[in-house]
Amino acid sequence: PPHRVAVVVGSLRKQAYSLRTAQALAKLAPDSLKLDIVTLHGLSMYNQDLETDAPPSDWTKFRDDINASDAVLFVTPEYNRSIPGVLKNAIDVGSRPYGKSCFDKKPAGVLSNSPGAIGGFGANHHLRQCLVFLNMPTLQQPEAYVGGIADAFAEDGTLVKDSLREFLQKYIDAFAGFVAQQYK
Numbered sequence: 642p643p644h645r646v647a648v649v650v651g652s653l654r655k656q657a658y659s660l661r662t663a664q665a666l667a668k669l670a671p672d673s674l675k676l677d678i679v680t681l682h683g684l685s686m687y688n689q690d691l692e693t694d695a696p697p698s699d700w701t702k703f704r705d706d707i708n709a710s711d712a713v714l715f716v717t718p719e720y721n722r723s724i725p726g727v728l729k730n731a732i733d734v735g736s737r738p739y740g741k742s743c744f745d746k747k748p749a750g751v752l753s754n755s756p757g758a759i760g761g762f763g764a765n766h767h768l769r770q771c772l773v774f775l776n777m778p779t780l781q782q783p784e785a786y787v788g789g790i791a792d793a794f795a796e797d798g799t800l801v802k803d804s805l806r807e808f809l810q811k812y813i814d815a816f817a818g819f820v821a822q823q824y825k
């Protein structure tokens with residue numbers, strides 16, 4: 642069966658380029674992967690006081706979604722040269738309770754994107770700092786700093802930029818190879 646990939650989207654925006662990119666990746670993915678998009682709407686803020694036998698149900702749902710996956714692909718915008726707070730919160734929620742992180746040992750990929758030219762480099766590398774601690778083996782090459790994303794999609798979200806389609810194809814194929822390698 643294909644390896645299941647949770648594609649965690651770092652933006653809550655309905656028309657987010659990050660979501661559209663995640664959807665495009667799901668279409669381009671080879672048969673060896675099944676991509677499931679995980680959005681962070683309604684994920685409440687981490688609070689250690691609530692880490693009891695009955696944590697908030699939205700935390701449990703998120704942790705279950707990641708636990709059900711074989712790999713995690715983060716697709717995120719950059720906010721203030723770092724990752725959006727919603728994504729950091731999701732990382733914090735998933736990393737607990739202590740010793741039961743849903744992320745532990747899962748192969749990961751990081752794709753940052755921006756309408757700007759730097760392609761979310763700052764977000765990409767801040768996220769990678771977390772992934773080291775989370776013990777997630779992470780695809781290193783190709784790196785994915787997708788700049789100039791504002792002209793990549795039509796009104797209905799269809800990917801219309803050939804150069805981006807080619808890059809996303811290359812990226813998801815490389816990610817598939819990386820995931821296969823981790824599970825061989």
Ligand code: FNR
Binds near residue numbers: 656717722760
């Ligand atoms: C941004 N944006 C942005 N862009 C960037 O390249 N570097 C940055 O540091 C920031 N900082 C930033 C902070 C905040 C609070 C917002 C709301 C936006 C612009 C950002 O790239 C743009 O809004 C994207 O469209 C957001 O991604 P989604 O929602 O389309 O995936």
